[in-house]
Amino acid sequence: MPAKRSPARRPTMKDIARRAGVSESAVSFALNGRPGVSEVTRDRVRRVAEQLGWRPSTAARALSGEGAATIGFVLARPADTLGVDSFFLQLVSGIQEVLAERHLGLLFQVVEDLADECAVYRRWWAEHRVDGVLVVDPRTDDPRPDLLDELGLPAVVIGGAPDERHPGLSTVWADDAGAMAAVVDGLHALGHRRIVHIAGLSGLAHTQRRIRTLRAEAGRRGLTGVESVTTDYSDAEGAAVTRRVLGAPAPPTALIYDNDVMALAGVATAAELGFSVPADVSVVAWEDSALCRMVRPWLSALSRDSVEFGRTAARELTALLDGGPARTVRVPVPRLIERESTGAARAR
Amino acid sequence: MPAKRSPARRPTMKDIARRAGVSESAVSFALNGRPGVSEVTRDRVRRVAEQLGWRPSTAARALSGEGAATIGFVLARPADTLGVDSFFLQLVSGIQEVLAERHLGLLFQVVEDLADECAVYRRWWAEHRVDGVLVVDPRTDDPRPDLLDELGLPAVVIGGAPDERHPGLSTVWADDAGAMAAVVDGLHALGHRRIVHIAGLSGLAHTQRRIRTLRAEAGRRGLTGVESVTTDYSDAEGAAVTRRVLGAPAPPTALIYDNDVMALAGVATAAELGFSVPADVSVVAWEDSALCRMVRPWLSALSRDSVEFGRTAARELTALLDGGPARTVRVPVPRLIERESTGAARAR
DNA sequence: TTCTTTCACTCAAGCGCTTTAGCGATCACC
DNA sequence: GGTGATCGCTAAAGCGCTTGAGTGAAAGAA
Numbered sequence: 209m210p211a212k213r214s215p216a217r218r219p220t221m222k223d224i225a226r227r228a229g230v231s232e233s234a235v236s237f238a239l240n241g242r243p244g245v246s247e248v249t250r251d252r253v254r255r256v257a258e259q260l261g262w263r264p265s266t267a268a269r270a271l272s273g274e275g276a277a278t279i280g281f282v283l284a285r286p287a288d289t290l291g292v293d294s295f296f297l298q299l300v301s302g303i304q305e306v307l308a309e310r311h312l313g314l315l316f317q318v319v320e321d322l323a324d325e326c327a328v329y330r331r332w333w334a335e336h337r338v339d340g341v342l343v344v345d346p347r348t349d350d351p352r353p354d355l356l357d358e359l360g361l362p363a364v365v366i367g368g369a370p371d372e373r374h375p376g377l378s379t380v381w382a383d384d385a386g387a388m389a390a391v392v393d394g395l396h397a398l399g400h401r402r403i404v405h406i407a408g409l410s411g412l413a414h415t416q417r418r419i420r421t422l423r424a425e426a427g428r429r430g431l432t433g434v435e436s437v438t439t440d441y442s443d444a445e446g447a448a449v450t451r452r453v454l455g456a457p458a459p460p461t462a463l464i465y466d467n468d469v470m471a472l473a474g475v476a477t478a479a480e481l482g483f484s485v486p487a488d489v490s491v492v493a494w495e496d497s498a499l500c501r502m503v504r505p506w507l508s509a510l511s512r513d514s515v516e517f518g519r520t521a522a523r524e525l526t527a528l529l530d531g532g533p534a535r536t537v538r539v540p541v542p543r544l545i546e547r548e549s550t551g552a553a554r555a556r
Numbered sequence: 557m558p559a560k561r562s563p564a565r566r567p568t569m570k571d572i573a574r575r576a577g578v579s580e581s582a583v584s585f586a587l588n589g590r591p592g593v594s595e596v597t598r599d600r601v602r603r604v605a606e607q608l609g610w611r612p613s614t615a616a617r618a619l620s621g622e623g624a625a626t627i628g629f630v631l632a633r634p635a636d637t638l639g640v641d642s643f644f645l646q647l648v649s650g651i652q653e654v655l656a657e658r659h660l661g662l663l664f665q666v667v668e669d670l671a672d673e674c675a676v677y678r679r680w681w682a683e684h685r686v687d688g689v690l691v692v693d694p695r696t697d698d699p700r701p702d703l704l705d706e707l708g709l710p711a712v713v714i715g716g717a718p719d720e721r722h723p724g725l726s727t728v729w730a731d732d733a734g735a736m737a738a739v740v741d742g743l744h745a746l747g748h749r750r751i752v753h754i755a756g757l758s759g760l761a762h763t764q765r766r767i768r769t770l771r772a773e774a775g776r777r778g779l780t781g782v783e784s785v786t787t788d789y790s791d792a793e794g795a796a797v798t799r800r801v802l803g804a805p806a807p808p809t810a811l812i813y814d815n816d817v818m819a820l821a822g823v824a825t826a827a828e829l830g831f832s833v834p835a836d837v838s839v840v841a842w843e844d845s846a847l848c849r850m851v852r853p854w855l856s857a858l859s860r861d862s863v864e865f866g867r868t869a870a871r872e873l874t875a876l877l878d879g880g881p882a883r884t885v886r887v888p889v890p891r892l893i894e895r896e897s898t899g900a901a902r903a904r
Numbered sequence: 905t906t907c908t909t910t911c912a913c914t915c916a917a918g919c920g921c922t923t924t925a926g927c928g929a930t931c932a933c934c
Numbered sequence: 935g936g937t938g939a940t941c942g943c944t945a946a947a948g949c950g951c952t953t954g955a956g957t958g959a960a961a962g963a964a
Contacts, residue, residue: 337661590923
């Protein structure tokens with residue numbers, strides 16, 4: 209008796225065909241719910257397939273023009289910037305939930321910069337690896353939509369504003385402008401007049417939207433001590449900017465941080481400088497996470513459902529793959545969760 | 557003139573063959589560095605391929621037995637547990653660095669639990685999707701090694717202890733036991749006698765290794781006030797356990813947290829209870845990240861290079877795919893970075 | 905009865921690549 | 935100058951699947 213050495217051969221349609229006593233084509237028809245076989249044969253084939261533990265070879269499927277059953281996701285970040293970030297993992301988790309239902313795989317890649325990202329798309333396209341991609345961190349002047357158009361690669365842009373110039377792309381976005389307006393509204397009502405926005409990467413589209421909105425809101429109210437400062441999202445820059453603005457002659461009474469990490473660093477820095485939060489300065493974090501409840505005072509934060517965001521994006525992409533039209537869908541505006549870090553501005 | 561509508565057909569080897577005036581086989585030989593073509597032909601073919609922007613179709617490659625040029629990575633976590641965690645992103649980033657060099661893709665999937673994870677491996681295997689997998693969070697009594705053996709899927713276990721029962725698997729691990737011993741050494745030298753270890757998930761192999769080591773170290777020194785408490789790694793449980801142990805009649809003077817998130821929550825809780833860190837209680841976080849320098853006092857932490865960890869794991873896997881032998885490689889023991897949260901035990 | 909439809913299924917080609925077998929030409933050798 | 939290697943290349947099969955064309959039988963229409 210030969211040792212059971214070979215690691216379990218994968219069954220193919222041919223095996224099924226033989227066992228079920230039909231041709232391979234019949235098996236294909238049966239298994240794909242296509243007409244051309246009787247119900248009784250279809251059932252028999254299905255049973256045999258199940259019993260054999262058969263699964264279609266994605267390679268063979270892809271080769272015969274069915275697509276790779278895979279969607280791509282590229283994260284363009286220098287390795288050392290991959291810090292504490294709950295957003296992406298949650299986003300991906302939501303994406304997976306939807307993709308898993310349809311047995312779609314997620315090909316994931318981390319690269320250094322946008323140029324590399326574009327190269328990855330080209331490669332994936334040329335290698336037939338993905339049927340579509342999810343694009344994150346849209347920029348002002350983003351080369352990716354054009355490229356994806358050129359390649360004819362279905363894509364949904366996550367977090368972008370609607371883009372009429374690329375009718376082939378779907379977009380899933382939250383209304384940053386509305387959220388920013390609401391935040392400014394709230395702070396203004398609390399008596400804050402000097403507000404600094406410690407923003408994220410200046411190249412990102414949503415950063416610019418927030419900055420523009422803040423400026424507009426300030427203008428509308430005639431506030432002069434309002435500004436945005438862009439950073440790289442790191443705790444280090446968050447702290448540095450905080451130190452700088454709080455050290456100015458007329459320091460702001462409210463700070464809006466574009467992520468939770470900087471907000472945390474900012475609070476620590478404020479404390480070091482002798483500013484008490486929220487008595488001397490209010491703090492709002494744009495992104496809620498466990499972090500916000502891990503220090504006292506608890507951070508007031510803009511909260512959104514990142515997992516659902518991911519689900520929505522994935523659903524749009526599958527719709528696109530099914531031949532549906534490109535759409536622009538807006539997810540709910542993030543809600544401001546008021547905790548302990550915001551309060552009335554100290555009377556001057 | 558017809559509109560340039562079709563989204564750029566992908567060039568195939570046939571195209572190259574035609575342009576270069578040779579057969580497809582010759583192209584294959586030339587492009588794969590195989591003997592059978594003259595250097596001059598090889599060059600010509602290479603040039604044509606380059607000029608056409610040709611890339612091999614992974615599907616076709618996979619079908620003709622070359623493997624899928626993809627490796628798989630499953631993260632088994634309930635969606636709501638995907639919190640703030642820099643480790644995985646860094647790990648993945650290291651993995652990618654190595655995989656990208658060889659144009660290997662990373663198929664990534666988040667699932668709920670171990671059973672789902674096993675199902676994913678089976679599916680990937682049956683669908684011919686991956687050539688190998690990286691396994692994280694090894695457990696005590698882990699079903700995965702057996703499964704991967706059965707499927708004949710090359711794999712490297714990340715963070716496991718050497719496992720003689722599965723000679724087909726490579727293992728990349730850090731010596732938790734050594735690190736734990738060092739930490740206890742340090743704390744003991746500072747005068748600490750009552751130490752509580754707020755551990756992670758009890759099912760994880762490394763959790764058990766740390767617990768065992770702590771017990772052994774305590775036993776060796778005759779310390780009685782030493783214990784480990786397992787948690788789910790969340791800030792909530794970290795805080796809860798902290799509250800409980802610090803509220804006991806003879807509270808510990810040192811706390812070792814199995815991750816940075818719990819350590820942070822623990823420090824906050826200690827402060828609330830009126831314990832000053834490190835004067836009343838010292839804190840060590842097992843995992844360094846930006847978080848540890850985001851609160852005062854800065855957290856003393858065990859630091860390791862997660863990116864390099866990922867690289868190592870990926871290198872082992874590619875070696876395995878190249879037909880190399882399974883190996884067990886040990887990455888450097890995490891180093892204790894002493895910051896502000898550890899100090900001498902208060903004299904009683 | 906004969907002709908057409910429909911049905912259930914089979915045949916065979918093809919997707920893009922690898923690989924084995926084979927073939928003619930050149931070369932070396934005794 | 936014949937024998938055998940070696941070289942550079944081509945032909946063709948095969949990987950597992952899909953799909954359009956084809957086929958034989960049963961059913962329905964005339």
